[in-house]
Each structure stands twice: as C-alpha cells, then as structure tokens.
Amino acid sequence: MVENGTIVSLQDISVRAGATHILRNVILNVQPGEAVGVFGANGAGKTTLLRLLATLLKPASGSGVVLGADLNNDERYEVRHRIGYIGHVPGLYPEMTLDENLSFIATAMGIDGAAVASSLAAVGLAGAADRRAEVCSHGMQRRAEFARILMAQPEFLLLDEPHSALDGSAVDLVDDLVRQTIEAGGAAVLVSHDRSRVDDLATFSVEIAGGTLS
Amino acid sequence: MVENGTIVSLQDISVRAGATHILRNVILNVQPGEAVGVFGANGAGKTTLLRLLATLLKPASGSGVVLGADLNNDERYEVRHRIGYIGHVPGLYPEMTLDENLSFIATAMGIDGAAVASSLAAVGLAGAADRRAEVCSHGMQRRAEFARILMAQPEFLLLDEPHSALDGSAVDLVDDLVRQTIEAGGAAVLVSHDRSRVDDLATFSVEIAGGTLS
C-alpha cells in the first residue's frame, strides 16, 4: 500500500504566527510501521505540529518531506488524500446528515458509495445515518469523523486527542485503526494528554516544550 | 452560601426533540454537598440532561426544581447566575482576548474586575490574557472556561467531560473546583467517559441508557 520510504522527515522546521514562534527547529523522522506519541502542555504546539504534518500549514523555515512530498511547495497537494487527520473540532456540515457528509467525501475522493454505510456501521452509527450532524451529540460527531477515516483508508494518520469524547465501547476503535494502519505499512502520529493509553500504542514518543521537540 | 434545601429535584421529566424522546421519565435528586457522576454511551442524552439542569432547555413534560426554581416557568431566569456550566464547545468570543471575554462576564455579573486577572492566573493563563481567543489552543480555551467558573463561584456545577483537553498539570483543576464547591454546600454534576477519575470525586453515579436514568 505504501512505497517503501520515510513517511515524515522534518529538518529544522519552524512555524510562526506573526512575530512569535510556535515551533522552532523541529526535527522528526517517522518510518513506515511507526506510531508516534506527542505530548506537551496546553498551548505547546501539538495541534500546530499535526497541521504542519497534514500539509495544512506551511513552515516558516526549514525543510520537510511528508509521504515523499516537499512541504514547501505544491507537491504537498498531491499527497493530501493519503493523509487522515482528526482535529479538535469535527469538520462536518451541520445541515447535512451523517450519510450526506460522508457521501460528499466519498464522491470527491472517488470512493465507492457502499463504503459510506459500512463505515458508519463500523463506528456504530448505522442507526443515525439520516440524522443531521447538528443534532448529533459531540461523541457521535467524533465517531462520524472516524467513519470518514475508515472509509478513506489513509496511510498516514494524524489524530488529535483521539480518545476524547468517545465512550468506552468506542475508544477501542482508535487503537484498532492505528494498529491496522501501521501494520499495513503506514504510520500514525497521536497527540494526547493520556500517556498510559498512548504508550501502549506508540513506537516512540516525543514531548513538545518551549516550541521544540524532545 | 446556599440556603438549605434540595439543589435538584426532577420528577418524571421528559425532553423531546421534535417527535423523538431524548430523555424519558427522568427522576433525579441532588442535595447540597453531593457530586453526581453521569455516564452513558455517545448520544445517550448526557449533555441534554446537563442543559436541562442548567435551565437552558425546557422539559417536554414532568416537573423539576433547580436551586429552588421551577424549570417550567420564569423562575429559572433568577437562578441562572448561580449555575456554572461547561459544555463540549468553549463559548468564548473568538475576536476578543481572554481578558476581554472574562471582563465582559464580570461586568454583566457584577463581579469585581480584579477577579479576572486572578482567575486567569489560577488556571495558568496569566501570560496569555491578551491573546485573542481564536489564536488560543483548544486546551487554553477550556482553561479559560474554568477561569470563568472560578471567577463566578457558582453553587451548582455542571461539567461536561471536564477532564478532556486539559493537560496533566491542569486536570487537577477540575477536582479542586468540584471539591471546593461541594464543601461550601454546593453540588456538582459531572459527565464523563472516564469512570475511574469521576468515581473518586462523585458521591453517587447514574447511568443514562434508553433515555432513562438508572
């Protein structure tokens, strides 16, 4: 599924917001089959790192390669569909049903429409497929995001506090998803405040403090 | 601080969204000094229960009293300032700084302006007081919500997954807040998926399934 090669290679990357640095001189390498835990205090820059790896932010300086694409130029547009990112806030359209939300993505990505129902079923939302996203509970919306990832089967997972808002029966979804992805030769980066849960999953962990990784 | 008497008393309360019931025949009593843990699957109705207790939703049927005010009539407007609610999504104004957000609430509630700075400091955000809420990380925004609660010192706490998004150093905030409130004769209702954490705090726990409490 993945060509052999490094999945992430960041060299001395910095990210700025206006005049202040959020991340500074970040070095990170992730190989196929690895799951990385990212820890750090509130506001340390964990989400910023994930969005950088998702090609959604451009570095202020330094060079980085994700899935073979240079973060500093237009190559990054070509690998986006191979990245699965779940952020703090669900990115559903509130007026559309869960089914419609996922079908939209399926059409846009060229995924077979049947995958929508099966992945909603996989996260336990088959019965709520026709509910508008705005009337779904927070946890249901998060589950729907996981359904989107299951459907798209990305090689590189970027999960921001994936266990939060999920009930006891659903947290295992996360672990399963991560395990399956790395076994297939992909990789994952997990941000969390829950060390014990992530340590079980992660190949290695990094900590962000003062804008740098350690 | 609280007049002696029951804090919550729900009798056969139902909450509906259109034609479907979210909660059905809910019975719940909370006395001063009690902390209640609420558990349940995603979409079970936990948030709905909290919003009902916060007087933000009106019951479809049944009768309920919160802090002495009947949920079915206008009395509930008179007790709102004594309720502290933290929901899934932070209710900050993104264009305003953290300081401005809290100052707005302080003015509206008649709280001394000095409390703004001290409660931001108490949650570790003194250094970020002048940052606009939209550029604060998710965890920082959640902390700011806790600062608002610390400032308003409500008697009745309603916390929806309070531990999520907070880093290791900040989760104790929640526990401290709950302990102080119930020791002062108030009460708290905590929704969580993390049983072990809430069981330490809670006087008793309830589980929502099929729209009813048990």
Added chain:
Amino acid sequence: MRTTFRTQAMAITKRDLMRERRSGEVLWVTLPFGAIALLLIPIAIGTDRPTLRAIGIGLFWVIVMLFGVLIAVRQAHTETQAQRDVVALAGIDPAAGYVGRALASFFLLIGFEAVLAVVTVALYDVPLDGWIWMPLVMVLVGAGLSLLGTLAASIVSTGRSASALVPLLVAPLSVPLLIGATQTFEALRLGRSSLTWTLMMTIVVLLLAIAGVLSARTLQESG
C-alpha cells in the same frame, strides 16, 4: 438582581462594538457596499442630473434601510449556541440583552447613515433644504432599524425554520420608517409641517422597543 439592567445592557453593547471593531464587518464590507450601491445606481439608470437630484435622497433612505437591517440581523449569524449559553448563565436579563444589542446596532447605523449621507450629497447633488431635521430623522430611522433588526435576529437564532418570518417582519415595519423619513423632507419642501411623520416614526420606534423587551425572554429559549 446583582447588577442593574443598565450595566448589563452596556456590557452587551460594549461587547458588540468591540467584536465589530475587531472584525470590521460593518466598516469594511457593509459600508463600502452601500457606498458602491449609490455609485452604481447612476451608471445603471442613466445619469440625468435633474433625475438624480430628485431621486437621490429617496435612494439614500432605501440603501440605509436595506443595509441597516442587514447590519442588525448580522448578529444572528455571529453568535454560537455555546456563546449564547454563557450569556444566559451569566444571568443577563434577556431584555437587557435586547436593548444592549440594539444599542450597538444603533451606533453602527448612525455611523453608516452619516457616511452615506455625505456620499449622497457629494454624488447626487441633492437639495439641502430642511437639513436641520436630518439628525433627528437619522436618529429615528437608526433606532427603528436597529430595534427591528435585533428583533429579527433573535427570531432567526431561536430556530432555523423561523428565519422565513424575518422578511415578513421586516418589510411591513420598515415601510413606515421609510415613508416617515422621506415624507418629512417632502413636507418640508412643500412648506408643510412634518410633525405627523416624525410622530409616526417615534411611535414605530417605541412600539419596536416595547415588543422587543417583552418578547426577549420568549425568544431566548433555544428551539
């Protein structure tokens, strides 16, 4: 009450004006659009100087009316459920909220009217008789529109299907304001008293204020 009605309303006004200052929505989008509208009309309808002079002031009031309501309704879209919850649980009296929001819109509208008035005078060369009445009429129109728009906004934010009501509410109520504004000057031009018109506008404004305050609680409940 721990705070006064007035303190609460002022806090809301201050919040709204601060948010506007930061986002610049009115200053940078609505106002230029209004000015551009005044600029485009002569291009579209042919630029016959006497005609423009004649219709200039009427067009000014129409633009004020349309964009004014848009300015006041804008609030419905800029507040999330979570933000509304926080305001409600701060114990802010819904009526104080209504007054505060309307007041903020009022200030924005007065600014909007003032700038557009200058643009109209500059572009359309409108006759300036009776200009002394202008501030009063502008204040009445500004107050009426801000109260009306705020009321409409609270209806919109109570639930989605209700927004269909907004035009039905706005259209009939803005017409007396518009007629009042234009007829005041028409009456002055013809040397007649414009008192009836100003009186009518004042009544509309008062009516809207009362309606808004009385319905504030009902409208606050989330649908």
Added chain:
Amino acid sequence: MRTTFRTQAMAITKRDLMRERRSGEVLWVTLPFGAIALLLIPIAIGTDRPTLRAIGIGLFWVIVMLFGVLIAVRQAHTETQAQRDVVALAGIDPAAGYVGRALASFFLLIGFEAVLAVVTVALYDVPLDGWIWMPLVMVLVGAGLSLLGTLAASIVSTGRSASALVPLLVAPLSVPLLIGATQTFEALRLGRSSLTWTLMMTIVVLLLAIAGVLSARTLQESG
C-alpha cells in the same frame, strides 16, 4: 488523479446546493430582501410612473448586482476551518472547489434573477422590448457575479482583516457587468447592435473563470 476534476466540482456544487436547501438562507432572506428593495424604492423616490418605467430595469440590475455578490460571498462565512481542512485533505483540487462553488452560486443567482425580474416587471411596468436577450444577459451576469463573489470569498477566507478587500475587488469587476447588462438593452432600444456589450461581458466572465482557477491553489493556503 483518483477522480476527475468534473466529479469533484460536481460534488462541491451538490454540497452547496444541499446546504442552501436546508438552511434556506438565499430563499428566505436574500431573495425577500431583494424583492423588498424593489418595493421600497418607488415608495421612497415618489411614484411617478414614467420615471419608474425608465429606471426600473436599471434598478433591477443594481439589486441583482448587490445581492448577487452577497449571495456568492456568503460562503466565506459559512465554512469553518475544520470543514475546510476536511475538504483539503480529501484531495479536492482547489480549482475544482472554485468551479464547484461558483456553479452552485450561479444556480442560486439565476433563480434570484428570475424572481426579481418578475417582480420588476410587475412593479415597474418596464418596457419589454428585447426581452429575448434577457436570458442570455441574465446568464452572463449570473456567471460573472458568481465567479467574482467566489473569488472574493476565497481571498477573504485566507485572512481575517482581508474582508476589507471584498467590496474593492468586487466593485471594479462588477461595473463592466452592470454596464454591459444595462447597455445591451439601451442599445436594443435605440435599434443598435448589442454585440459589443455581450462580448465584453463574455470576456469578463472568461477572465474571472481563468483567474479563479489559476489562483485557487495560491489562495487556498491558510494565512
């Protein structure tokens, strides 16, 4: 490419139209406001029948222009960062996104124009010569405005204070459309060829389409 440009653009169009159908923003707010505007103008400027006949069609185009741009720009406000992230990571070509969004706005605008045209004919009793050209001109104006508004919206959404840009970007580009639309009928009325005007509008539309597609990637980056 795993999917074609066309599939992606159509998916976006379908999404936008579905969201509009559910929220009814255009149908229930913008459209009635446009109609109210046409209603208010005669009240404001005095109801002199020949004058109204003469300016009716010009006013129609001005209202279409103003509200049309608002319809197209509305997207900038209805999409959250999280939603944009999801679309970006679905690998949707930004250019397909631009075309898809513009297409959705185009359909809405055509509907808007059609309803307002009926209102204008009913209220202003405008002369109907050359009505056979109307569909073509309406399509060109609709296309131009939707492309323009979509472009403005994508520039705005890349940075917050950039909203100042919307009117400034929209004004110069909507002027040729407005002039083209009004002059087509003016030329027909005077028995001259309106080909130059239609040609000019076509060029503007093409220019906007090209500019939008070419700049889509550039503008996608979050500021």
Added chain:
Amino acid sequence: MTTLERNPSSVWPWIVMAVAGLVTFVAAMSVSPDAVQGQLSRIMYVHVPSAWLAYLSFGVTMFASAMYLWKRDLAWDRRAHSSAEIGVFFTGLAISLGMIWGKSTWGVWWTWDARLTLTAIMFFVYLGYLALRRTTDDLDARAKRAAVMGVLAVIQVPLVHFSVIWWQTLHQPPSIIKPEGPDMDPSMVVTLLISVLSFTVMYAAMMYKRIDLARIEDAVLIAEQTNTGPAAGEAVVAPDLSGGS
C-alpha cells in the same frame, strides 16, 4: 530573492526626476495658451501625463503581479507594490488637477460623470491593494494575495479609458466632459507628447528609488521575524492550585 548590488543611496534618480519635471514645466509654459480656456489650459500638460502614468503604473503592477505568480520571486512583488504606489500618487494628482480645472471650466469641483466616477473607483481600488498588503506580515502570503488582486484590478484601466465612449451612448447633456475634437493645435500635440515622455522617464526613476526602499522594508520585516523570543506556548503555565478562589 535577487540580491542585486545596488547602492540605495544613489542620487541620480533624483536628478532624473528633477530634469523631467523641469522639461515638462518649460514645455507647458512655452506653448501659447488655449484661446478659450486661457492660462489654465496648461494644466492639461500635467493632467494628461498623470493619467497616462496611472495607466502605465497599474499596467506594470499587473505584469509584475503575474510574473510573481509565475516565478514566485519576491522581487516581482516589490516591483508590483512600488508601481501601484506610484500609480496611486499619479491618479490622485490627475484627479486633483482635474478638479481644479473643472472648477474653472465647468464651475463645479465634481460632477456626475462616468470618467470621474470610474477614476475615483480606480483610485480606491488601488488604495485597497495597498491596504491589503498591510493585512499580513507573512511575505509570501502577502505577495500572493496582492498579486491576485494586482492582476484583477487592472480591468479598471480600460474601463476608465473607454468610459467616455459609454458616456455618449448614455445620452448625456453635452455640458459634461467631452474630449477635445481632432482639431487640436499641432504645437499642443507636440507639447503634450513631450510632457508624456518626460513623465515616463520620471516614472522609471521613481520606480528605481521605490524598489530600493521596498527591499529595505522587506529586510526589516524578515529581521523582525527571526527573533528568538519565547515560543508561544511558554505563556501557558501550570495552574496555581493552591491559589484562593
């Protein structure tokens, strides 16, 4: 980024500007005044070349913006920016002189006229272009947004130019501006040509200076942005749990 070795304090551009200005002045004063309009007709020799320079500047802005979008070289962005600023200056000059001229010939400072209005819109559009550049400190983001607008805004230029033609079809009373007929005095044509030419030379010199300045401004911004202050996250500390409340 190109780092041409140029001396930013060179004085010859100033000299070129002064000479060009002098040539225009001498040319304008040496031609005999218009029979109808008198001495004030000399305004034309500044009004018309100013309008021409506005067109030229905005044309250059468009070209440089397009080049930036193609090459992604900030040097093109600086050229676009400099040219737009010069163009705004000359648009303002053309409008101001036109207003003075108009006061004497039409009796009013401003009138409802397509060219006047569209020139004013053009002025504001490019002011908007300059304002847009202030909305971010990120050099690349700024350059990209500005470039897109720099390309699109140029449509305003033919609009202003052809507005006179449109105007006539809008059956206007003839009191409004009408470009003088084909029967212009040859000496006036020559003088006009000389002034247009010297203004163009002046433009080149101004560009040279302005681009130098833009390079310095960019360097200052970059220096500011490579500061080594505390990272954003360091503003957040552990909560003070012992603290009152």
